[in-house]
Amino acid sequence: MKGRCAIRQILARRGGGWTRSVSSPTPLSETLVSITCNTGSTMSQPNFVTSKFVSTGAYISNNITNTHFQFRRNFCTPPPPPPNLVLVSSEEELNNYFKKVQDESVPAIFYFTANWCAPCRLLGPIMEVFCNRYPHLTTYKIDIDKEGLGSALEKLNVSSVPRLHFYQNGEKREEIVGADIERLKHTIEKLYTIQPAEDADGK
Numbered sequence: 001m002k003g004r005c006a007i008r009q010i011l012a013r014r015g016g017g018w019t020r021s022v023s024s025p026t027p028l029s030e031t032l033v034s035i036t037c038n039t040g041s042t043m044s045q046p047n048f049v050t051s052k053f054v055s056t057g058a059y060i061s062n063n064i065t066n067t068h069f070q071f072r073r074n075f076c077t078p079p080p081p082p083p084n085l086v087l088v089s090s091e092e093e094l095n096n097y098f099k100k101v102q103d104e105s106v107p108a109i110f111y112f113t114a115n116w117c118a119p120c121r122l123l124g125p126i127m128e129v130f131c132n133r134y135p136h137l138t139t140y141k142i143d144i145d146k147e148g149l150g151s152a153l154e155k156l157n158v159s160s161v162p163r164l165h166f167y168q169n170g171e172k173r174e175e176i177v178g179a180d181i182e183r184l185k186h187t188i189e190k191l192y193t194i195q196p197a198e199d200a201d202g203k
Contacts, residue, residue: 084134088140090149097140107137109137112162113142120179126181127141164176168192
């Protein structure tokens with residue numbers, strides 16, 4: 001009889017210990033319990049203890065999940081291209097743009113590229129940066145694998161990519177073959193930087 005009473009007292013003390021330690025947990029312990037419950041991990045605490053934080057854990061878990069998918073959507077969705085970056089999809093468009101650049105003396109770059117070209121993929125984001133920096137400059141991006149561009153590319157002597165033709169005042173001024181970033185930066189700055197207007201005294 002004394003032995004049973006001793007066992008009950010020990011169990012009561014242990015049960016009381018669990019109750020006190022979980023009834024007022026620290027924020028960190030509550031978070032840990034909540035996340036563990038929702039990930040399905042096995043815990044040594046009794047079921048009634050873990051069930052106390054299931055709703056809180058679900059809230060935390062849902063917020064983490066929603067935040068994760070929100071970030072993933074943001075990273076996977078590319079921003080729209082700059083308005084002065086024009087995608088050319090046919091030979092007719094390419095010929096029309098060339099005529100416009102030559103007749104109207106529009107500052108322009110014809111950027112020949114391909115999806116399978118690693119240097120082209122390196123150059124792509126850099127070209128968008130320059131488009132944003134020089135809004136008066138139009139860049140025409142031509143995928144050489146587009147159907148029907150063969151004869152136009154042959155006339156322009158485009159045999160490798162990336163290749164860039166730089167036009168100013170209706171004339172071709174420069175050509176760069178390959179992803180030479182430093183030369184690209186220097187050429188754009190030299191041809192397309194708008195000089196400040198002189199004042200009335202010519203200063």
